[in-house]
Amino acid sequence: MNLSRKRILIIKQSSLGDVVHALPLAHALKRCYPTCHIGWIVQRGFSALLEPDPAIDEIIPIFIPSTSDPNAGRGAIQAAAHATWKTLKDLRARFRERPYDLVLDLHASFRSGLLALTNPGGRRIGFADAKELNTWFQHDRLTPEADKPHAVDKNLLFARFLGCPPEPEDFRVAVSPKAREMVTSFLEESGVCGGRKIVYANPVARWETKFWTIPAWAEFADLVIERLDAVVVFGGSPEDSSYIDAIAERMSRNPVIAAGRLNLSEAVALLDAADVYVGVDSGPMHIAAFMGIPVVALFGPTDPEKIGPYTKRGVVIRRTDLDCLACRKRSCKNRICLEGITAEAVFEETARALNLKPVRRQMGAIRDK
Numbered sequence: 001m002n003l004s005r006k007r008i009l010i011i012k013q014s015s016l017g018d019v020v021h022a023l024p025l026a027h028a029l030k031r032c033y034p035t036c037h038i039g040w041i042v043q044r045g046f047s048a049l050l051e052p053d054p055a056i057d058e059i060i061p062i063f064i065p066s067t068s069d070p071n072a073g074r075g076a077i078q079a080a081a082h083a084t085w086k087t088l089k090d091l092r093a094r095f096r097e098r099p100y101d102l103v104l105d106l107h108a109s110f111r112s113g114l115l116a117l118t119n120p121g122g123r124r125i126g127f128a129d130a131k132e133l134n135t136w137f138q139h140d141r142l143t144p145e146a147d148k149p150h151a152v153d154k155n156l157l158f159a160r161f162l163g164c165p166p167e168p169e170d171f172r173v174a175v176s177p178k179a180r181e182m183v184t185s186f187l188e189e190s191g192v193c194g195g196r197k198i199v200y201a202n203p204v205a206r207w208e209t210k211f212w213t214i215p216a217w218a219e220f221a222d223l224v225i226e227r228l229d230a231v232v233v234f235g236g237s238p239e240d241s242s243y244i245d246a247i248a249e250r251m252s253r254n255p256v257i258a259a260g261r262l263n264l265s266e267a268v269a270l271l272d273a274a275d276v277y278v279g280v281d282s283g284p285m286h287i288a289a290f291m292g293i294p295v296v297a298l299f300g301p302t303d304p305e306k307i308g309p310y311t312k313r314g315v316v317i318r319r320t321d322l323d324c325l326a327c328r329k330r331s332c333k334n335r336i337c338l339e340g341i342t343a344e345a346v347f348e349e350t351a352r353a354l355n356l357k358p359v360r361r362q363m364g365a366i367r368d369k
Contacts, residue, residue: 016283113137202279218250300337
């Protein structure tokens with residue numbers, strides 16, 4: 001299939017990690033067909049991730065409130081329904097003027113199927129195992145390979161189906177030059193001297209079951225600062241500041257807190273400046289993996305085989321003595337899967353990733369990805 005000068009629409013509106021997982025597809029398509037036009041429907045909060053990427057010709061931001069977010073209040077379903085109707089109407093008017101030739105539905109939901117229908121004509125492609133009746137919307141349905149369960153491999157089915165097998169260069173995240181300058185200034189103002197290793201620490205995620213513990217994070221960060229003379233930078237959104245402040249208050253050393261002080265584009269640039277990512281299963285973890293920096297990831301309720309760091313430079317730390325791993329619960333009264341991971345175990349893997357000190361692997365707590 002020759003896609004030269006064809007208009008290709010990607011639908012992957014959220015979440016941050018899922019959007020990152022779809023980037024290699026866009027890069028592969030643009031590499032094979034430089035004259036194709038790639039549009040992307042994405043939640044506006046994540047559009048900054050795509051803005052500096054030269055492979056994306058048209059960003060189509062939408063805003064539909066999440067009904068599954070733990071912080072979604074009363075009336076969330078009604079607000080989402082109203083926003084969905086308005087979005088469908090606006091997209092229909094937009095695409096009527098310039099429709100797309102192909103629509104790639106990577107989100108695989110009923111709502112994304114409706115979004116695809118707003119494009120008049122065109123060929124719609126989705127997953128054969130999609131739920132929520134999404135398969136009803138598709139002309140072509142791609143069947144994931146059983147031996148490749150990772151989300152990135154599933155998305156790359158589209159690339160192979162369209163004659164663009166991925167290359168190593170496709171696994172990347174673009175960094176805004178302006179954001180890079182801002183991060184340089186931020187680190188200088190925070191007293192980060194040249195030559196010191198930077199540990200990007202991310203203790204937060206959308207699910208409370210993915211959280212480690214405040215005492216463990218504080219102990220880990222102190223170990224890194226005291227024994228490795230490295231800088232610990234806590235990343236996160238403004239909503240995460242109180243949790244990260246609680247970690248800092250328990251520490252005997254001073255970390256750098258970037259949470260609430262950098263936007264998404266700048267957070268990407270900060271990850272690009274870091275020497276290692278240490279944190280929970282989250283969007284920044286996937287960004288770090290595609291940037292090629294070492295990743296030390298803590299897993300409990302989610303399955304690293306499906307959504308772990310997609311890199312050879314990643315280590316997954318998780319309990320191996322539990323039957324409830326990868327339960328996908330967003331709330332749990334007994335979060336032993338992460339509470340059983342020690343600060344010393346995470347520190348040792350971090351030191352190993354930084355090549356600063358030989359470490360001893362703690363058996364039963366760590367598994368390589």
